[in-house]
Amino acid sequence: MYKKTILFALVAICSLLTIDGMAQNKDQAAVGQSVDQLKQLMIDPDKSKLEALASDELSYGHSSGKLEDKKAFVDALVSGSSDFKTIDLTEQTITIVDNTAFVRHKLMAETANDGKPGTAKLAVLLVWVKQKGNWKLLARQAVKI
Structure with missing residues (x-):
């Protein structure tokens, strides 16, 4: 009886860990898709899509030290003052x-x-922060390499 109780407890714990891991993998994939969407919108800006992707509390830091809120971030891309022709992302890690x-x-x-x-x-x-089921860009900071 004691062995069955321990076995049941181990199976229950392993099941919970597996479910949690699957949820995290699903969230990591969703965040990865949001990053890809941000990349595409930085190359080909769309005001409404950028506004939908960014949190209202966005703090966007450039490698120059310049900081932008959501409005300034969107306006810079839409106006062309910040204009990306190509973007290549490498060595990406996502932690939830x-x-x-x-x-x-x-x-x-x-x-x-x-x-x-x-x-x-x-x-x-x-x-990124999950708000109402969607991943929103909350903050960004870049440094020159």
Whole structure:
């Protein structure tokens, strides 16, 4: 009887760990899709889609130290003052803690900010928060590499 109780407890614990792991993998995939959507919208901006993807509390930090709120972030992309022609993301990791996701990656890009050709080589930290079932960009900080 004692062995059956221990076996049942072990099976129950393993089942819970598996379910939690599956939920985290599902969230990681959803965050990865949100990162991909952000990348595409940075190349081909759409105001309403950018506004839907970003949290109202967005804090967007550039590698220059410049900080933008949601409105300034969206306006910069839509106006072309921040203009990405290509973006390549590598070495991406996604960590989920409760309703928050931390994404780190390297970003290599061709830019044309205010019409001036350039390149960007950055290490980026993105913070995503799950709000009403959707992953929203809450914060971003980049540093030059």
